[in-house]
Amino acid sequence: MCFFPFSSMAQLVKGSTRLRSIPVRFRYLFLLATIFGSSFLLISITNRTEILLVNNDQPLNSLDLHHYDLEHDTSFTIKTEGCTIPGLIALDETIKLFNHPPKDLKNCPNANYTLLQHNESHIWVDTEILQYYNVPKDGNMSCCYKPFYRPKSIVNVFSEHVDDRVQYEDCVEFFSYIEVEHEFVRVSCDYDQKTVYEQYFLFPSKKPFHTFGENKVRIQPQNDTPYYNVIVMGIDAISRLNFHRTMPKTLEYLKKKGAIELLGYNKVGDNTFPNLTPMLLGIKETDLKRTCWPHDSASFDNCPFIWQWFKEAGFYTALGEDSAKLGTFNFAKYGFIKTPTDYYIRTFLHEAEVNVGNTKDFNSYICMGNKYFYKVLLDYIEDLTSTLRYSKLFGFFWEVSMSHDYLTYPMAMDDSYKNFFERLDSSNYLDNTVLVLLSDHGIRWGAIRLTKQGRLEERLPFVHMLLPPSFQENYNLAYNNLKQNSKRLTTPFDMYATLSDLINLEEINNEKIKQRTNSSYTLNRSISLFLPIPKNRTCKTADIDDHWCTCHKGIKLSTKSLEARDAAEQLVRHLNKYLEEYPHCAVLSLAEVLEVTEMMAGQPRKDEVGWREFMVVVRTAPGDGVFEGTLRRRGDQWDLAGTISRLNLYGDQSRCVHHYQLKLYCYCR
Numbered sequence: 001m002c003f004f005p006f007s008s009m010a011q012l013v014k015g016s017t018r019l020r021s022i023p024v025r026f027r028y029l030f031l032l033a034t035i036f037g038s039s040f041l042l043i044s045i046t047n048r049t050e051i052l053l054v055n056n057d058q059p060l061n062s063l064d065l066h067h068y069d070l071e072h073d074t075s076f077t078i079k080t081e082g083c084t085i086p087g088l089i090a091l092d093e094t095i096k097l098f099n100h101p102p103k104d105l106k107n108c109p110n111a112n113y114t115l116l117q118h119n120e121s122h123i124w125v126d127t128e129i130l131q132y133y134n135v136p137k138d139g140n141m142s143c144c145y146k147p148f149y150r151p152k153s154i155v156n157v158f159s160e161h162v163d164d165r166v167q168y169e170d171c172v173e174f175f176s177y178i179e180v181e182h183e184f185v186r187v188s189c190d191y192d193q194k195t196v197y198e199q200y201f202l203f204p205s206k207k208p209f210h211t212f213g214e215n216k217v218r219i220q221p222q223n224d225t226p227y228y229n230v231i232v233m234g235i236d237a238i239s240r241l242n243f244h245r246t247m248p249k250t251l252e253y254l255k256k257k258g259a260i261e262l263l264g265y266n267k268v269g270d271n272t273f274p275n276l277t278p279m280l281l282g283i284k285e286t287d288l289k290r291t292c293w294p295h296d297s298a299s300f301d302n303c304p305f306i307w308q309w310f311k312e313a314g315f316y317t318a319l320g321e322d323s324a325k326l327g328t329f330n331f332a333k334y335g336f337i338k339t340p341t342d343y344y345i346r347t348f349l350h351e352a353e354v355n356v357g358n359t360k361d362f363n364s365y366i367c368m369g370n371k372y373f374y375k376v377l378l379d380y381i382e383d384l385t386s387t388l389r390y391s392k393l394f395g396f397f398w399e400v401s402m403s404h405d406y407l408t409y410p411m412a413m414d415d416s417y418k419n420f421f422e423r424l425d426s427s428n429y430l431d432n433t434v435l436v437l438l439s440d441h442g443i444r445w446g447a448i449r450l451t452k453q454g455r456l457e458e459r460l461p462f463v464h465m466l467l468p469p470s471f472q473e474n475y476n477l478a479y480n481n482l483k484q485n486s487k488r489l490t491t492p493f494d495m496y497a498t499l500s501d502l503i504n505l506e507e508i509n510n511e512k513i514k515q516r517t518n519s520s521y522t523l524n525r526s527i528s529l530f531l532p533i534p535k536n537r538t539c540k541t542a543d544i545d546d547h548w549c550t551c552h553k554g555i556k557l558s559t560k561s562l563e564a565r566d567a568a569e570q571l572v573r574h575l576n577k578y579l580e581e582y583p584h585c586a587v588l589s590l591a592e593v594l595e596v597t598e599m600m601a602g603q604p605r606k607d608e609v610g611w612r613e614f615m616v617v618v619r620t621a622p623g624d625g626v627f628e629g630t631l632r633r634r635g636d637q638w639d640l641a642g643t644i645s646r647l648n649l650y651g652d653q654s655r656c657v658h659h660y661q662l663k664l665y666c667y668c669r
């Protein structure tokens, strides 16, 4: 259960159910406030020193929308009735020192000397590069074009390598160029009885559209029903803020195009698999056993992945990862026996990794010959979307080779991703495509994980949803809900429901959204982001285990404890700081510590580096003002986080000042 601090009178007044949890003396304050405060303007100051005028009569919804600009308020990441996630700054002091450029990252060998060039129809020898490989231009270098594929016949259906099966065809020799006629090709070039160059090539040419269980070719249904392509692109192990730190150009591009960032997207399991299972199947990893994956040595063929629903609706489907070894469904698992999607590149990736994979860095080979694997995947997505530009496509793609093990390696991919999006956009593909760029969790190891922020970031992966321009127009309510939900507690389960809504767009037209909004869905585990996610959603109702929950939980301290006293004194010190330039106002002193709550987000490990956060309520003298504020403690240093609210009325105590911020705090001498 998440705890939320009440930080303003408006919130106090609003929540009658919450009254029970408020100490008796505050209930009197509450009554007082209600009696005198109905037409009273409460003023509070945020740490941005932007002034908020809060009318008690105003519903909080409209306040949230019009007055809170969360992105600039660093005191919390999201703040709803059910969940407050602490504010995090991308380059917080405890994090800065880890954000160095990846100087150990290796280039692929011969990265600038690509002997075999290709386009979508041909592969050819770049004669200018020959000399680099010590081959004379007329030296008769011969190349072998060897297609390969995933055979239908299976030797051993129980083998753990069943998903790696492959069949190579005979070599076709060429000297300068060759026309490509296959999806997967290996080319090696020999000179003087030595192999001087070898590379793998991937060509997503258009395939006939098959439906399930039929060998018969079908015309892909292209009726007049509107549709958007859906492209989900994952980058493994990047927190929301690590994406800000390491891929700022891509971020800026997405922002410029109006992508919506989910601030409260909380992971639901440790690593990739338990976070992708909810996203792709809508169920928990632990439920797989009871549904479609009875034991660890079973394949995933019987699992109803979301791409199957898209296929049923006439979409081509694609599944592609940039690592075979770390494949989501193959790492210590058996993968697929049948071919799960129309376009499935595991066969290719596995061969490329085994035969020309190099530059192993911790877990992954990061290069395929002289090219980074992540670029192989990006190029593939670009080629595939170009091939299928007049067809419906659902594609799920996952990058892992570069980002999985090192916090700042994603810096090396920033330009490539940004350029990729720009090209996709200039080809107009994004005009009819919903694109989701996301991760499964933040980095799970390394020194950053010894910090509080590192722990929270691990649980808060990034998500950006880029919708086509027509979406906002045609699906206005769904769009507005999504925008609002960017500041709510959300999970991969919701992503499943969201993607499901894109199979048939009638599900999200305004009329349907209105209807669905009135249905009882608010306690569901998977809620489409096109519907309003309830404000009172907690980790419990969202089915996020306590261990992964980043929402605040309040642990009350004894008001007599030293730490509580310290915190209270600090709040008064901050109040006096506001007042120091106003000699008419009395210096305030601490009259009573009313309440001190430590705001915990999950369980810190011993010796964790980073701040602790306390919500403090004090009564001061003279004037008996009751103030509430949130303080952060870093070692001996106490900082104010966000707002100081006044919880009782100041009447005419502050008649000597006219500055409406100060009226809250000033007791005129």
Ligand SMILES: [Zn+2]
Residues within 6 Å of the ligand: 236, 237, 271, 272, 273, 440, 441
């Ligand atoms: Zn992962």
